[in-house]
Amino acid sequence: MNDPDAGKYHKRFASEFKAAAKALSGRGGELQWSTHDWQCFTYREPGVSLVFYPHRGPSSRLQWLRVRNQGSKSAEAMREVIAILAEKASIHTRKSRH
Template sequence: MDPNAGKYHRQFASEFKAVAKALDGRGGTLEWSQHDYQAFTYSEPGVSLVFYPHRGPSSRMQWIRVRNSNSKAQAAMSEVLELIYSRTRIRKRGYN
């Protein structure tokens, strides 16, 4: 069980705002998550993404990563991820 579930809004508020700004106008829904080890989620028709906290193995620093959550529209998902990667500091797994 994640002791921080539902409490990530303080720690990752700037990342949430950056994603909201990057995806403004797409008509999707960005919301804080109450689930274990999830900071927030984004969804639009055919696209579902989870933003989760990640801690490096040799540091105490924590940052946000994004992963696909069973998106059906791969082209739309690629567009959304490109917007996120180009307009925020959030990266996919393997690039942080």
């Protein structure tokens, strides 16, 4: 199923993008808006690759942002970035079995 909002998340999640950019500013990574289906933006630094995506609960019309690992090679660096995002930008990961 195609995402009708692909490439159009700039307005809806602008404050989250700014918060993530501010929180991660000293790490030397790259935060970019995405044009892919079901992706708002991505973050990459050596060893870390994350994707930020819209999420809606099963009984909610509200939509919020989540972040997930996208093939990061350094688990330690990824956990550091995730912790920074949770603490300083209020962006949380999805629960996974990894």
